[in-house]
Amino acid sequence: MLKEELSDVIEVYNNAREDFKTLVGETPENYRILIFINPEMHVSVNRVIEVTGTPQAILTSEQITNLRSARISDFLPTGKETVYNSLPTLVYLSVPPKELTKEQELTLRVMLIHAFAHAYLNEKTESNSPRILAQLYQLDLVLKELMTNNVFQLNQTSQNRHVWAWQYFQDLIGVIRLFTEAGVEDFYTPPEDARKYTLFNNFSIEAINLINERAKVVRKKNLHELIGEGFAHYIQKKAIDYLLEKDEYKLPKRHDDKTIMYPKELKAFLAPPIGEFSLAAMNKLVAKYTDEKTVFQKLFSFKSDLEFLEEFSWNDIKDLQAVNKNAHSEFVVEHWHSSRSRWTDIWSVYAYGWRQIEEYVSKVFRKKYSTFGQLLDDNPRISSKGYVKVDDKKVYVFEANEYGVGIDQLVILHNHMALYRDDFKTILPAFADIIVFKKIGGIHVATLFAVHKAKYKSLSPYNLPVVTRAVQVTKRKDAYKFDLDEEKEERFEVRKIDYTFLRKLTQPQRGAISYLIKEGLFEL
Amino acid sequence: MPHRIYFVTEAEFADPLQHYSNQEFVLEFEDAAQVLRLWRNPHLGRSSREGAVLSIAAKNAVAVDNIVQKIMNTFLIAEEEERLVNEMKLLRFIGERILPDVLERVNRNELQTVEEILKYIQDLLKELKQEGTVDLQQLAEQLSQLTEIVDIEITDAFGRKKRISRESVIDLLGKILGRYLMKQISVAPIDEVQKRLHGTIRLKETYKSAVLSSQTIPPTEVKQEDIMRIKKDRRSLVYLIVDMSQSMKKTVFEGKMSRLDGALLTSLSLYYYFKMTNRRKRKRFDMFKLAVVPIIKNPFVVDDDKKMEQLLLTAEARGKTHMVQSILKAIEHAKKRHTDKDIDVQLTIVTDGMPNVPVYPFSFKKSRELKKYFDEVETKTNADTRECLQQLNAIFSSLKADRSRNWNISYFLMGTDALRNKEIYIHTKRMLKGITKPILIDPAQIKNLGEQILRESILHA
Numbered sequence: 001m002l003k004e005e006l007s008d009v010i011e012v013y014n015n016a017r018e019d020f021k022t023l024v025g026e027t028p029e030n031y032r033i034l035i036f037i038n039p040e041m042h043v044s045v046n047r048v049i050e051v052t053g054t055p056q057a058i059l060t061s062e063q064i065t066n067l068r069s070a071r072i073s074d075f076l077p078t079g080k081e082t083v084y085n086s087l088p089t090l091v092y093l094s095v096p097p098k099e100l101t102k103e104q105e106l107t108l109r110v111m112l113i114h115a116f117a118h119a120y121l122n123e124k125t126e127s128n129s130p131r132i133l134a135q136l137y138q139l140d141l142v143l144k145e146l147m148t149n150n151v152f153q154l155n156q157t158s159q160n161r162h163v164w165a166w167q168y169f170q171d172l173i174g175v176i177r178l179f180t181e182a183g184v185e186d187f188y189t190p191p192e193d194a195r196k197y198t199l200f201n202n203f204s205i206e207a208i209n210l211i212n213e214r215a216k217v218v219r220k221k222n223l224h225e226l227i228g229e230g231f232a233h234y235i236q237k238k239a240i241d242y243l244l245e246k247d248e249y250k251l252p253k254r255h256d257d258k259t260i261m262y263p264k265e266l267k268a269f270l271a272p273p274i275g276e277f278s279l280a281a282m283n284k285l286v287a288k289y290t291d292e293k294t295v296f297q298k299l300f301s302f303k304s305d306l307e308f309l310e311e312f313s314w315n316d317i318k319d320l321q322a323v324n325k326n327a328h329s330e331f332v333v334e335h336w337h338s339s340r341s342r343w344t345d346i347w348s349v350y351a352y353g354w355r356q357i358e359e360y361v362s363k364v365f366r367k368k369y370s371t372f373g374q375l376l377d378d379n380p381r382i383s384s385k386g387y388v389k390v391d392d393k394k395v396y397v398f399e400a401n402e403y404g405v406g407i408d409q410l411v412i413l414h415n416h417m418a419l420y421r422d423d424f425k426t427i428l429p430a431f432a433d434i435i436v437f438k439k440i441g442g443i444h445v446a447t448l449f450a451v452h453k454a455k456y457k458s459l460s461p462y463n464l465p466v467v468t469r470a471v472q473v474t475k476r477k478d479a480y481k482f483d484l485d486e487e488k489e490e491r492f493e494v495r496k497i498d499y500t501f502l503r504k505l506t507q508p509q510r511g512a513i514s515y516l517i518k519e520g521l522f523e524l
Numbered sequence: 525m526p527h528r529i530y531f532v533t534e535a536e537f538a539d540p541l542q543h544y545s546n547q548e549f550v551l552e553f554e555d556a557a558q559v560l561r562l563w564r565n566p567h568l569g570r571s572s573r574e575g576a577v578l579s580i581a582a583k584n585a586v587a588v589d590n591i592v593q594k595i596m597n598t599f600l601i602a603e604e605e606e607r608l609v610n611e612m613k614l615l616r617f618i619g620e621r622i623l624p625d626v627l628e629r630v631n632r633n634e635l636q637t638v639e640e641i642l643k644y645i646q647d648l649l650k651e652l653k654q655e656g657t658v659d660l661q662q663l664a665e666q667l668s669q670l671t672e673i674v675d676i677e678i679t680d681a682f683g684r685k686k687r688i689s690r691e692s693v694i695d696l697l698g699k700i701l702g703r704y705l706m707k708q709i710s711v712a713p714i715d716e717v718q719k720r721l722h723g724t725i726r727l728k729e730t731y732k733s734a735v736l737s738s739q740t741i742p743p744t745e746v747k748q749e750d751i752m753r754i755k756k757d758r759r760s761l762v763y764l765i766v767d768m769s770q771s772m773k774k775t776v777f778e779g780k781m782s783r784l785d786g787a788l789l790t791s792l793s794l795y796y797y798f799k800m801t802n803r804r805k806r807k808r809f810d811m812f813k814l815a816v817v818p819i820i821k822n823p824f825v826v827d828d829d830k831k832m833e834q835l836l837l838t839a840e841a842r843g844k845t846h847m848v849q850s851i852l853k854a855i856e857h858a859k860k861r862h863t864d865k866d867i868d869v870q871l872t873i874v875t876d877g878m879p880n881v882p883v884y885p886f887s888f889k890k891s892r893e894l895k896k897y898f899d900e901v902e903t904k905t906n907a908d909t910r911e912c913l914q915q916l917n918a919i920f921s922s923l924k925a926d927r928s929r930n931w932n933i934s935y936f937l938m939g940t941d942a943l944r945n946k947e948i949y950i951h952t953k954r955m956l957k958g959i960t961k962p963i964l965i966d967p968a969q970i971k972n973l974g975e976q977i978l979r980e981s982i983l984h985a
Contacts, residue, residue, distance in 0.1 A: 077593040
């Protein structure tokens with residue numbers, strides 16, 4: 001029954017392949033297209049790729065909660081196909097309506113051609129990007145399987161079921177992945193011979209090895225996004241022009257300026273800044289070499305975006321950005337948005353997109369970055385800032401950027417403190433209590449996580465008596481002056497605090513640390 | 525390269541945003557009632573205030589990120605775009621200006637409870653309104669997310685504990701109950717292609733069948749039996765009209781569950797049942813739609829998640845039985861919102877008593893026969909109730925006589941078999957004569973209420 005329902009889609013698919021052959025001369029052969037009958041699934045996969053870089057990566061529970069909440073409020077983007085640029089190229093699509101209107105047919109055709117362009121480039125390019133992405137996909141898949149099996153086993157073998165296990169392992173993998181990718185060195189790996197004692201140890205050793213391998217691989221990946229998008233948008237533009245010229249599809253024109261009104265669903269391809277910019281760069285390259293074939297050959301030989309950008313001078317690139325940004329600002333709001341919206345509201349969103357591109361381009365061009373690892377090091381997701389010594393105990397200090405670890409997940413790290421290992425028997429990467437700086441939305445906060453000694457056996461790692469305190473990091477002079485007066489005397493006699501092991505911190509950050517330690521560790 | 529099509533099920537490609545811990549979580553019906561009660565009481569939860577502020581901030585940040593993407597990547601109608609832009613502005617404002625302030629006050633111990641935090645934010649937003657930059661209505665709606673600060677801990681059949689935020693309670697409960705119902709009963713498949721006399725002709729199938737029977741391409745003729753039609757899609761709109769009068773307070777269950785709890789949970793389970801059955805099929809429109817209409821003084825129609833949540837949160841059993849008003853409301857809603865005459869309307873009434881607040885002025889034509897019955901019969905039933913029953917009868921008869929669309933009525937009376945000899949049953953039966961029969965449902969069997977309602981009213985309608 002389903003096959004029949006997809007007959008329209010298959011017809012469009014075959015047409016799109018024909019089109020691609022006419023436009024480029026060849027067709028890609030190494031790709032998979034996954035069509036989701038449940039559109040929510042497609043949106044989810046799309047977000048997972050956006051957040052983690054690969055479709056099978058494990059998200060932390062906080063990421064899942066926040067994304068789910070956004071999904072419930074209907075905040076997630078929909079409609080666009082999702083391309084994972086590995087080899088084979090993976091294309092994810094929501095299932096189109098059963099009977100396609102002309103407009104939907106055109107949309108789907110263009111979408112498929114866009115995807116073919118990605119697939120074609122991935123086959124031809126000399127860059128390591130597609131192959132590394134394929135490797136990452138496999139590693140993530142193995143990790144997922146490993147996790148699933150271990151959760152299953154853990155629940156089977158133990159007396160009291162560990163309901164928390166799934167979430168816990170998810171978070172664990174998410175946190176360790178972050179730490180290894182960022183190369184934070186204060187990191188404890190259990191010894192190889194711990195493997196035989198428990199399933200848990202075995203799993204963590206296995207997972208840590210895999211994540212280490214993954215981190216090594218991902219850091220080597222060439223930066224290839226601009227080339228990929230550029231090529232795809234270039235072919236897509238050609239395809240639209242070609243299809244409209246053939247007169248098979250009739251698109252209405254606007255009354256005022258007589259420009260073509262493209263199908264609504266093509267917005268994801270025609271509106272965002274990345275398409276505008278990469279297409280402009282491609283056009284410039286074509287103008288430079290005049291012959292399309294040579295340009296394609298050149299494009300395939302580029303290993304990374306750096307080589308692509310170095311075809312031009314820095315002034316050229318700046319011009320390219322400024323001119324296209326201007327042109328973009330003039331039409332995008334009118335063409336793709338309702339006339340009731342205010343221009344400044346909408347354009348600010350696009351301007352943000354342009355700013356991201358500018359940042360990326362300038363980093364790649366000025367600092368000569370060619371791999372993902374270099375880009376990561378430039379703005380590490382998490383970095384170590386040394387530790388504070390409170391009596392005999394170390395309180396480690398980290399700084400996470402916006403994309404870094406979620407606050408909840410840091411609780412994970414507490415469960416592995418040597419001090420309290422009696423409560424919960426695991427040998428895993430261990431930190432003492434920690435302080436993390438993180439910008440969340442508009443607040444810059446410092447958070448302290450510490451663990452009380454538990455009187456009774458904890459039900460799960462999420463039930464440990466955790467002390468969490470959070471305070472804003474600010475320059476204001478009186479920011480950390482407040483405290484609870486009545487208990488003042490008690491507080492100071494116990495503590496011997498040594499700040500000498502901290503590094504590279506601002507004054508407000510130091511203020512926040514001392515406040516947190518006074519306030520938070522007091523109760524222990 | 526040969527092009528192949530494979531089918532992959534959701535079991536092989538799972539939703540990456542799925543909370544796996546949810547799947548295994550088994551709640552009994554009584555537990556669900558307990559959860560509902562906890563959920564309706566915001567003071568029972570506990571959560572770190574600072575952590576709560578941070579988690580709102582984190583959630584806001586993710587939402588803003590996604591809205592930005594959505595505005596750029598998804599085609600939006602004007603209203604939707606307006607909504608997103610407003611939400612984005614608001615979330616940014618809350619994240620950048622309000623939450624830092626709140627956090628500091630929480631640090632200083634100036635805000636000690638959720639209510640205080642909420643009030644503080646509201647005050648800040650009010651000041652903002654005087655500056656005239658943001659629509660307060662919008663803001664007030666947004667504040668609902670703060671109620672998430674309170675979460676509740678529940679235990680399932682295996683003694684496993686789980687914390688859920690109040691926000692996701694309705695989803696969790698609804699899905700559990702809906703699935704529970706789905707296991708018991710399933711609406712028959714509607715989209716089979718059949719040889720039938722009525723319905724839309726399916727050209728492709730007909731052609732195929734003609735080719736097969738005549739053994740030539742193109743077929744020499746199309747015989748009558750070759751004509752394939754799709755079974756006509758009858759769409760139904762179900763209005764569940766639920767009694768919430770004083771008497772529903774009665775406890776019928778050991779777990780201190782009242783009739784109201786049962787009725788609410790049943791509404792929720794039916795609501796999710798249809799939501800889930802609709803999602804399973806890929807159709808142009810939902811085959812069934814369920815709306816709940818509470819029997820209260822000022823009845824309203826519950827037809828989306830938000831209103832459902834509101835109903836569950838605020839419902840209480842009190843007051844008289846304003847059944848006539850609720851039914852009129854449902855009829856008005858059906859006529860106004862669903863003008864398509866192909867949509868059948870199913871009124872399902874669940875009550876434990878008789879209506880006692882008549883409507884004036886009343887425009888339907890009342891039955892003389894029924895009036896005579898009430899005049900002659902010796903009864904303790906008071907005049908208002910008798911009037912109400914006549915009004916109900918008049919409304920139902922006029923619906924039955926309506927040729928423009930199908931109206932189905934089913935009437936459930938909560939009570940044991942002993943009720944059969946009581947006035948309430950006899951009167952109700954008399955009132956429904958020629959329309960439908962009242963169905964007695966044992967309130968102690970409240971678990972199976974949903975199943976029984978489904979079976980009696982939809983499958984055998």
